[in-house]
Amino acid sequence: MxxxxxxxxxxxxxxxxxxxxxxxxxxxxxxxxxxxxxxxxxxxxxxxxxxxxxxxxxxxxxxxxxxxxxxxxxxxxxxxxxxxxxxxxxxxxxxxxxxxxxxxxxxxxxxxxxxxxxQSPATPSVTEIVLGELKLDLINRRVTRNDTVIDLQSKEFKLLEFLLKNKGKIVTRTMLLEKVWEYNFDPQTNVIDVHISRLRNKIDKGFSYQIIETIRGAGYLVSEPTA
Missing domain, CATH: 3.40.50.2300 (Response regulator)
Known part of the structure; x- marks a missing residue:
């Protein structure tokens, strides 16, 4: 705690x-x-x-x-x-x-x-996160989109999991550094940019719409797809 x-x-x-x-x-x-x-x-x-x-x-x-x-x-x-x-x-x-x-x-x-x-009543454990055609299986650490299995590295999976758990909210660079990389300071590297780019290539490339949106000057956003 x-x-x-x-x-x-x-x-x-x-x-x-x-x-x-x-x-x-x-x-x-x-x-x-x-x-x-x-x-x-x-x-x-x-x-x-x-x-x-x-x-x-x-x-x-x-x-x-x-x-x-x-x-x-x-x-x-x-x-x-x-x-x-x-x-x-x-x-x-x-x-x-x-x-x-x-x-x-x-x-x-x-x-x-x-x-x-x-103050912490038990809540049902979440085993799967779904965003449109993307599914994140938290038990088996498996990612699929349109039933196509996507192979993610450990840090990429953790990054995607954090973004999806905060869908509809802007996720800042500081939040990612603290929650995904466990840094309490900004190391002034492009580690986030590199991992976001790799993640996009795996989960967005070749599909009908992009899941990860860059909010200039603020951070990143994932949200439910619009019809």
Whole structure:
């Protein structure tokens, strides 16, 4: 899971950060409420862990603000304020759970997993993506168009899968770098252009219409074919 830690005590933040990484999660740390609010409203997280007493923007205000904007990311307050009224105020501000310091990381991890699972109802797994005459079999990693089998390399398949899962939306270069190549920076290469060109040659060449459309200055778009 991708987890935001909003904690101004660097020792506590580093302790949680280290533990989450060792548990296979991807944590990100904000050292004050202002930075935490910015990250929480501009990025997507699976869980937010936050202290109540934070510089610039306190934890209660932070949580109330994101809840007011419709953000339902599960949140666990981790605070030294341990009175019943403190816990009630935290929960009423939108927290899914409230833990007091000092704490055991094992318990924090369990609580994180529980609140995340509550917010993530099971959805039927998708085994096939269809766009017009193109079919993507996600189980057997098989691509066909008009029943013609198309041989794709692993990265080409992943690229096409991501484009199809976002059909009707413009997919940017940054999105492709992050989701397909797992880069968190732009390496300033033409790797995307090369793979898009190869993919087009395989799935579009010789067929009645092109599936992948270039949106100049924005990215790429796949959409349902028009009659």
């Amino acid at each position: 991708k987890i935001l830690i909003v904690e101004d005590d660097s020792t506590v933040a580093q302790y949680i950060n280290k533990g989450l990484k060792e548990s296979g999660h991807t944590p990100e740390v904000a050292n004050d409420g202002k930075q935490g609010l910015l990250l929480a409203t501009t990025n997507k997280y699976d869980v937010i862990i936050l202290d109540r007493m934070l510089p610039y923007v306190d934890g209660i205000t932070l949580l109330s603000t994101i809840r007011g904007s419709g953000n339902k990311t599960p949140a666990v307050i981790l605070s030294a304020k341990n009175k019943v009224e403190d816990k009630v105020k935290g929960l009423r501000s939108g927290a899914d759970d409230y833990m007091t310091k000092p704490f055991a990381f094992e318990e924090l991890l369990a609580r994180i997993e529980i609140v995340a699972s509550r």
